[in-house]
Amino acid sequence: MGLNDEVGRRLKALRRARDLSLSELARRSGVGKGTLSELESGLRNPTLETLYALTTALGSPLSAVLDDPPAGARGGVSGSAVTAVLLERYDDRDAATDVFRVTIAAGATQDSAAHAAHTTESLMVLSGTALVGLPDAPQSVGPGGHAHWRADAPHRYAAPDGEVHGILFVRYPKRRP
Template identity: 80%
Template sequence: MGLNDEVGRRLKELRQDAGLSLSELARRSGVGKGTLSELESGRRNPTLETLYALTTVLGRPLSAVLDDPRAGVGERAAGVSGSAVTAVLIERYEDEEAATDVFRVTIADGATQESAAHVPRTTESLMVLSGTAVVGLPHTPQTAGPGGHAHWPADVPHVYGAPRGEVHGVLFVRYPKAPSDS
């Protein structure tokens, strides 16, 4: 089963578990009903922005719809791309307090991506491996170069940018659990 099929299957399961119709999830997420139907059937490539829009409405981390990074040991995990950022899930850690997704990310040279707010109390941290990233809150972005890092709330709109060359880094997205998740 390919990435599109796996993502589609998981999206459909999460939607049904949440008791939402295709129309209702499309309305709440701002993703077209036709697009959502094609995603669930594996006929459409998911974008990072679309998957975040859907998983945020479902109250789940992005990793809930991506392949398990440990599946197919020795094979490179599939990446999901957005308008400026490509993210490859490399780890998911979960304890009583939170789920943390760890991604290997690339921000395209000269690109800027505006990301919508994620579920409440979500935070993000980026460790820069190469290049210079401009990330965080749009009105007060942080700049981090090789070996540097930035941390920001991700339950509000935030940005990723690479103004002077491609950026490579490791992104940690922490989703605190709701009391009912424990």
């Protein structure tokens, strides 16, 4: 089963588990119904932005629709500037944390929509210099440095001076009854 098929299967299962129609998930996520149908059928290549919009609307972490990476995985899912490869998903009683190996393309900027309430992100930069975080207060982070920001508000990734490599942690607190 390829990435598109696996993502589609997991996306459809999450939507059905929440008893949502294609139309309702499309409305909540801002993703077109036709696009959503093609994603669920494995006919369309998912982008990072689209998957975040859908998983946020479903109240799930991004890793809920990504296949577990094989050892030495390359590739991943890409957005307009960021490519992310899922390395790990850690669950405890309070939160789910996704760990990604990310690359921000040289000279590129990606604006990400808000994730679920109380979600946070942290980036440890391995090489290059990134501008990340909230658009009105971006943090400049170089090799060996890290930044932390709210991801339940629109946020940004940029690599103004060359390609950036890093490790991204996305923490999704679990809802309490």
